[in-house]
Amino acid sequence: MCEYAFNELCKPRPEWPGEEYAFLKDSGMLGFHRSLPGYEPTPLRELPALAFRLGLGAVLVKDESRRFGLKAFKALGASYAIYRFLKKKWHDRFQAPFTPESFRDPKALAALGSFTFCAATDGNHGRAVAWTAKMLGQKAVIYMPADSVPARVESIRGEGAEVVLLGGTFDDCVRRCAGDAAANGWQAISDTAYFGYREIPGWILLGYTTIFAELEGLLHGPMKIGVDAVILPAGVGGLAAAGAFYYAKHYGSKRPVLICVEPVSSDCFLESVRFGKGEPLPTRGRQTSIMAGLNCGVPSPLAWPIVRDAIPFFLAVSDKYAEQAMRRYNRPLGMDPRVVSGESGSSGLAALLALTNSDKLAGIRSKLPLNQNSRILLLNTEGDTDPENFQKIVQAE
Numbered sequence: 001m002c003e004y005a006f007n008e009l010c011k012p013r014p015e016w017p018g019e020e021y022a023f024l025k026d027s028g029m030l031g032f033h034r035s036l037p038g039y040e041p042t043p044l045r046e047l048p049a050l051a052f053r054l055g056l057g058a059v060l061v062k063d064e065s066r067r068f069g070l071k072a073f074k075a076l077g078a079s080y081a082i083y084r085f086l087k088k089k090w091h092d093r094f095q096a097p098f099t100p101e102s103f104r105d106p107k108a109l110a111a112l113g114s115f116t117f118c119a120a121t122d123g124n125h126g127r128a129v130a131w132t133a134k135m136l137g138q139k140a141v142i143y144m145p146a147d148s149v150p151a152r153v154e155s156i157r158g159e160g161a162e163v164v165l166l167g168g169t170f171d172d173c174v175r176r177c178a179g180d181a182a183a184n185g186w187q188a189i190s191d192t193a194y195f196g197y198r199e200i201p202g203w204i205l206l207g208y209t210t211i212f213a214e215l216e217g218l219l220h221g222p223m224k225i226g227v228d229a230v231i232l233p234a235g236v237g238g239l240a241a242a243g244a245f246y247y248a249k250h251y252g253s254k255r256p257v258l259i260c261v262e263p264v265s266s267d268c269f270l271e272s273v274r275f276g277k278g279e280p281l282p283t284r285g286r287q288t289s290i291m292a293g294l295n296c297g298v299p300s301p302l303a304w305p306i307v308r309d310a311i312p313f314f315l316a317v318s319d320k321y322a323e324q325a326m327r328r329y330n331r332p333l334g335m336d337p338r339v340v341s342g343e344s345g346s347s348g349l350a351a352l353l354a355l356t357n358s359d360k361l362a363g364i365r366s367k368l369p370l371n372q373n374s375r376i377l378l379l380n381t382e383g384d385t386d387p388e389n390f391q392k393i394v395q396a397e
């Protein structure tokens with residue numbers, strides 16, 4: 001099953017002026033990430049046999065499954081946001097520069113005192129916050145829906161964080177995390193924005209732009225983008241907004257066609273585009289997808305205007321496509337490299353399989369760059385974060 005919508009509000013040359021979006025002027029995210037221990041640019045893989053099978057020119061995959069050894073891209077956001085939070089504290093207190101080196105300097109950190117960072121998550125963002133807190137010798141408290149996969153809960157505990165399991169959805173966890181942060185004097189590191197809280201999610205979004213900056217010189221050049229379409233998965237929309245902002249800033253009206261993918265059971269961006277009047281709407285779905293990282297009920301109000309203004313096409317796919325994509329990555333065609341891709345990680349390829357095979361989408365295929373010359377960029381945002389389910393899915397046929 002799949003659903004789609006073309007976005008009539010998408011602008012040829014989107015811009016986000018004004019104080020609220022002044023943070024987009026920042027630079028230095030890639031330089032910061034390069035300074036972290038274990039930093040390596042993630043690989044760009046090419047799958048020519050799959051491209052041939054799908055009738056495309058090229059399928060390229062930016063493979064985030066081993067970013068910082070954490071099986072997902074999320075540490076790019078959490079680490080940069082916590083760095084910027086500490087930098088701001090440092091400026092307020094000492095009116096002196098705070099650099100990426102200060103971030104790893106125990107003396108500088110000791111001068112700032114101790115913090116408890118908290119976050120809501122379905123897995124990957126929570127692990128990223130816990131990992132960053134551990135690197136800095138600080139505490140982390142992570143809120144997760146009670147039905148979260150045990151392996152994902154354990155990987156967060158493995159980073160030394162306290163995990164609080166709550167009945168309810170990801171959005172209930174966001175609310176409880178915000179409330180507990182206010183009551184206890186903790187610092188919430190939320191990847192979604194809410195009333196009165198935008199600065200941290202803005203820094204998280206900026207942190208994700210490193211994924212695209214790493215492609216400069218390799219795929220993207222000043223005169224040549226190197227791809228015709230980029231498929232961006234959305235949960236709360238931070239990553240999709242990072243991609244939308246990056247391509248709009250660098251290539252304006254000549255940017256590749258951006259495609260946003262979500263699960264059908266939590267398609268809040270698609271529904272906002274289809275039924276809204278420019279404002280974000282909650283999904284009507286029950287948020288039950290195996291693509292756990294994308295199980296979010298409402299778009300982040302910070303990410304929404306960026307996504308709305310820069311992404312022309314929205315697609316929602318059922319779990320069946322995600323499972324097919326995981327198997328295809330795991331058992332590649334011809335000499336294509338194997339890619340380990342978890343449920344949310346495979347959503348970009350799930351979208352591409354739906355776009356090239358589904359009868360429902362046959363009529364709109366020609367409106368997108370999906371011909372034999374088209375070069376498509378996918379992000380594998382996650383490895384096997386639930387190893388048991390991963391094995392079950394890739395072994396079933």
Ligand SMILES: Cc1ncc(COP(=O)(O)O)c(C=O)c1O
Nearest residue numbers: 124235236237238239293381382
């Ligand atoms: C593996 C994976 N991919 C994609 C996303 C979507 O990112 P965002 O919530 O910023 O939209 C997430 C979010 O947690 C994720 O874990």
